[in-house]
Amino acid sequence: MPAFQRPTEATLSTAIRALQARFGNRTVTSEAVRRQHAHTLTWIPNEPPDVVVFAETVDDCVDVMRIAATHGVPVIPFGTGSSLEGHVNAPFGGISVDTSSMKAIIAVHAEDLDVVVEPGVTRKQLNEHLRDMGLFFPIDPGADASIGGMAATRASGTNAVRYGTMRDNVVALQVVLPSGEVIETGRRARKSSAGYDLTRLFVGSEGTLGIITRITLRLHGIPEAISAATCSFPTVRAAADATILAIQTGIPLARIELLDEVQVRAVNAYSKLTLPESPLLLVEFHGTEAGVAEQVERFRAISDDCGGGDFQWAARAEDRTRLWQARHDAYWAAMALKPGAKGQSSDVCVPLSRLADCIDETKRDIEATGLVAPIVGHVGDGNFHVLPLMDETDPEDVARCKAFMGRIVERALAMGGTCTGEHGIGQGKMAYMRAEHGDAALALMAGLKQAVDPQGIMNPGKVIG
C-alpha cells in the first residue's frame, strides 16, 4: 500500500472551512484542544490533528466522513484518549472526531442480557446505569475508557479471564464507513452464521476502517456472591505457577492479577496501602454463595502448594473497591516511582504454559539492564505489562528502555505469544506486525484496509503501514 501523504495546507484549510460551515463552534482548532486530542500518556510523541470536531450524532459522523473523503483528509476517531499506543495521534494531520458527548444508553434489554449504547458512554457510566437492574458489563481495562474506544482496541483487562474480551462481548456495531454509508454489523441474536463476521472485523480495527457510532454489548447478571483476596508469594514464578494451575483445573476465577514486588511497593506508596512487599496475586471469585466458597477452597489448596501465604480478604464492597482502585492506579503508582520519567507499558501475552518463563526471563532482563520496571499482569490470560520508567533527557536511558521493550516482544513471539494482548498496535507496535503475522497475512490485512478505505483516510499511520 502506498504511504499516506499529509494533505496540503490549502486542502486542510478548505476542509476545515467546510467543517466550520456544518458544525459551527463544535469545530475547534485551538492548539490546547488539538494537543489534548493527541494525548498519549506514554513516551510516544504528541502529534496533534489539525482540527477537532465534537460529534453529537451519527449524522454528524457521516458528515465529517463525507467532508474528509471529499478532500482526502484523515479522520481519527476519539473516545476518552486513554489508549496507550498513540492511537489518537495524527501523524498526517487531519480531523479528530471526538465522540465523547455521544453518551446515550439507548436501550437496555434486560431479558436478553444486552444493551445498546453510543460510543462515548464510559464503562463506569454504563455500570452505574445498570447496577439497579442487577446487571453489569464486565470488561474493565482499568481506565474509565469509552465503550467505542474499547471496541476499537479490542480491550479487555482484569475480568477477561472469566468474561472474555471486547471480541466476545460486542454483539453488534453501527459503523460509519469511509464512504459515509452507515452499516449495522449484526443483530441482537446470541449467535449467527449469516455471512462474514463484520462485527469482529471492526472490533480491534483501531479506527482504521470506520467510525463506531453505536455498540450492542452482552451483559451479565451481577453475581450473587463476590469475594476478593490478596495472597503473597515468595517469587513471581510461584505466583505464576499458582495462576496456571488454577486455570488448568478449571476454577472459574473472575480476576487473577499479579503485581511484582516493585509494583506492590509503588502501589503501597501511591494508594496508601500496607500490602506485604513481595509478589502478590489479587483474586476475585464470582458465583453463588456455595460456589464461591468452593472456588476459594480449591484455589487455596493450589496457592498453598505453590508457597502462597495467608489470604487477606476484602469481603465488604468498599474494601474490594479500594483494592481494585489500587490495582487500576498501578500505572500512576509506577510512574510516581521516578518523578518526571516517561513510561510505556509493554503488553505481551503468551500461552499460559510459557507465562512463568516469560516473566522470569523478563525479570532477569530488568535486573541485568538496571531498569526501574514494575510488572503487573492479567496472568490468567497469559498477559502482563512491564513499565520501564525512562528519563527522556538521557539518550542512553532512552535507548536502553526501547531495546528492553523490543526484547520483551521478541521473547513473547518466540514463545508463541503476541506483541499485544489488549492495548492494540496503534503506532507503538507497528514495527512488530511483520514478525508476528508474516508477510502474507500482513498483506491480507492491507488488502482488507484497502477494500474498506480505498482513500486510506481512516486513522492513517496506525496498525498497518
Add this chain to the structure above:
Amino acid sequence: MPAFQRPTEATLSTAIRALQARFGNRTVTSEAVRRQHAHTLTWIPNEPPDVVVFAETVDDCVDVMRIAATHGVPVIPFGTGSSLEGHVNAPFGGISVDTSSMKAIIAVHAEDLDVVVEPGVTRKQLNEHLRDMGLFFPIDPGADASIGGMAATRASGTNAVRYGTMRDNVVALQVVLPSGEVIETGRRARKSSAGYDLTRLFVGSEGTLGIITRITLRLHGIPEAISAATCSFPTVRAAADATILAIQTGIPLARIELLDEVQVRAVNAYSKLTLPESPLLLVEFHGTEAGVAEQVERFRAISDDCGGGDFQWAARAEDRTRLWQARHDAYWAAMALKPGAKGQSSDVCVPLSRLADCIDETKRDIEATGLVAPIVGHVGDGNFHVLPLMDETDPEDVARCKAFMGRIVERALAMGGTCTGEHGIGQGKMAYMRAEHGDAALALMAGLKQAVDPQGIMNPGKVIG
C-alpha cells in the same frame, strides 16, 4: 460484483489434466464420487463438481489452488459433506478439494488447553483422542462433522449455550489463500489485539475466502460432574419460558434443548425410546458435584414454576449417550415421519425475549398450513430448527413448504433475529442476506470477498451473489 461464469469445457479439461499430472489417482472424475461431493442431505438439488481431488497435505491444497487460479476454475473445500445449505455444491463446476484424509491431530497442549488439528479431523475423533487427558472439545453440531467444516460454517450446536460457538473456540487457523499463499491467522495466546481479526474473518466464511488447512482450538477440562435430565412441559411456550428464565438468572446450563411433541413422537419411533409425547426439554449440567446439585435445584424451581413435570435423570454415562444420540438423530427421526419426503431445516435465531413468541407463531403457522414440521431447538441460544417434510413430486407441497420457510425467516428478522444461527448461508439462505444485513453491509462483504479472492474462484455462488 459481476456474476461468476462457469469455465469453458476446454478450460476445465486443461485444469483437470494439470491436476491429474500432479495428483495422479487422487484426481477423481467419476460421477458417483462427484455427486457424493455435492450431497446436500436436503431439498437443495445436487450440483456436482467437475473433479474431486483428495488432498493429503497443505502443499496439496496450495497446488490445487495454484492450478485453479491459473485456469480460473472454482475451488470448493469439502470436509464430510454434512452441511445443510448446499455449501459443497458446484453451481459453476470446478474442483472439490476433499480434506477428509487430513486427519492428523498435530499437537495437544494440555497445559494451555488448546489443540492443533488438520481440517479432516472430526469432532468425535478429536474427543476420543482427548478423553484420556481429561479434556474435551465442546462444540457439537450433532453430525460427526469435520473441524475444518465446522470452522468454515461457524458451527455450534447443543453445547453452545455454555461453551460458545466455533467463533469463540477457534484460536487460530492456517489458510491457503486464493493466491496460493499460506497464512497463519493468529497465535496460541489466549487473547491478542494485534491487528485485524483474521481468524474471525475466516470462521464462517464457508470456503469463499480460502482453504482452511489447520485449526487451533480451545479445549476444556472434562467436568468433574455431569448430569442430564428430561422434563416435559404442557406447551412449547412453557418450555421456552423455563429456558429463558434459566438463562436470565445465570444458571450455567451446559445444554438445554427443546423438542416439540411432534419431534418427540418421531424420536420415540426412530430411537426406540418412550419419552412422554409432549414438549420436552433435555438439559445437561456441568460442574463440580456440589455445583451441579445447586444448578439442578435452581433449574427445578424454575421448571416447577413453568409447569414442568418430573425430571427423568440419565445419571449413567451410557444413558446420557443414548439420550444425546437420540437428540442428534432428530433430523433422521423427523425424516422418517414421512418416508420419501425431502426435508430442509430452518435455523433462525432470535433474541431470547422473543423466542417463545417466535416458536408459538411458527407452531400456529404449521397448523394453519397443514404441514408435518417437527421442531427442535438450541433454545438457550434462541436458536431453533423446523423441518417441514416436503413431497417433491407435488408442486403444491413444494410451494407451500418453501413459502413457510420464507415466513419463518421473515418472522425472525422482524424480531431482531438472524436467518441462520449455525447452519450458514450456503446457497439456501442467500436470498435473505439483503434483508438481514442491508445493502451497504452486503456490499462491504462483497468488497472483502473481492479483496481476498479477486478472481472469485473460491466456492462461487455461496454466501454473497
